[in-house]
Amino acid sequence: MLNAWGWYVTYESDMERRPAFLDDKEPHPERKRFRLMEFRQPTEKLPLYQLVTPASGGAATPKVPWIEAQTSQAGLYDWFRVYLAADSQPVAENILAIFVQPVWPLPGQDTGADTTAAPNYLYDTRRYQWPESSGLAERSRHQLPPMVRLTLVALDERDWARLDSTGTDALAVQLRSLANTKVFTTSSQYEADVKRLETELVSLKLGFRVFSTAVQIPAAKLMSTREN
Known part of the structure; x- marks a missing residue:
C-alpha cells in the first residue's frame, strides 16, 4: 500500500476552513497567515x-x-x-518557508557535504523522463539521497497580529519574493543564503527563528544506475 x-x-485566509457559524466579524476576525x-x-x-x-x-x-x-x-x-x-x-x-536540500557525505571527511546532485535544490529520481540525459539525471535515477538538510523559517505571530488584512497582503508579497527568488536557489550558497534571509527579515522588522536539521535516509543506495 x-x-x-x-x-x-x-499564504492564505482561514475563512474556507472555518465552520459556517464563525464569520469574519469580531471577536473572530479573518486570519491571513503563511501556513505549513x-x-x-x-x-x-x-x-x-x-x-x-x-x-x-x-x-x-x-x-x-x-x-x-x-x-x-x-x-x-x-x-x-x-x-x-x-x-x-x-x-x-506563521511558517514562511521550508527548504529541503539533498546532500551527500564527503568521502574521508567528518564534516561538510556534497550538494552537486541538486545544485538548484531540485532533486527528482524520475528526472530522466523529462527527458534529460545529463549527469544529474543519471545520478538521481531511482536513487534516494543519503541525507537531506531541512530548514524551516518561522515568523512571530505578534508581528502579524498587529497588521490589518491589507497590511498582511502587502507584506506577504515581499516575503514570497524573498523566499522564492532571492534565497536558496543555489545549493552551494546555503550558509550565505541563511544569513541573507535573516538580514532581510530584520530589515522588515519581523521576528523570526530559523530551524535546521539533517535527516539520514538509511534506504539510500550509494551507487549509480550504471553500477547496477
Whole structure:
C-alpha cells in the first residue's frame, strides 16, 4: 500500500476552513497567515500506477503505469499538483518557508557535504523522463539521497497580529519574493543564503527563528544506475 505525503507552504485566509457559524466579524476576525501544509493523499487516490495507454501509442499499444507514460516534467508533477487543494491540511501557522536540500557525505571527511546532485535544490529520481540525459539525471535515477538538510523559517505571530488584512497582503508579497527568488536557489550558497534571509527579515522588522536539521535516509543506495 502506497500513498503520497509531502509538505509545502502557502499564504492564505482561514475563512474556507472555518465552520459556517464563525464569520469574519469580531471577536473572530479573518486570519491571513503563511501556513505549513501537509499533503496526505489516500492510497486509493494514488494515480502513479494506474494503467494507461501511452500518448504516442495506438489502440493496440500495451498499457503501462501512468508514471511510465509521462515524458515531461510538468506531466510527471501533475500527479500531486492536481490533488493539493483537496488533500492538504494546515499543520502550523506563521511558517514562511521550508527548504529541503539533498546532500551527500564527503568521502574521508567528518564534516561538510556534497550538494552537486541538486545544485538548484531540485532533486527528482524520475528526472530522466523529462527527458534529460545529463549527469544529474543519471545520478538521481531511482536513487534516494543519503541525507537531506531541512530548514524551516518561522515568523512571530505578534508581528502579524498587529497588521490589518491589507497590511498582511502587502507584506506577504515581499516575503514570497524573498523566499522564492532571492534565497536558496543555489545549493552551494546555503550558509550565505541563511544569513541573507535573516538580514532581510530584520530589515522588515519581523521576528523570526530559523530551524535546521539533517535527516539520514538509511534506504539510500550509494551507487549509480550504471553500477547496477
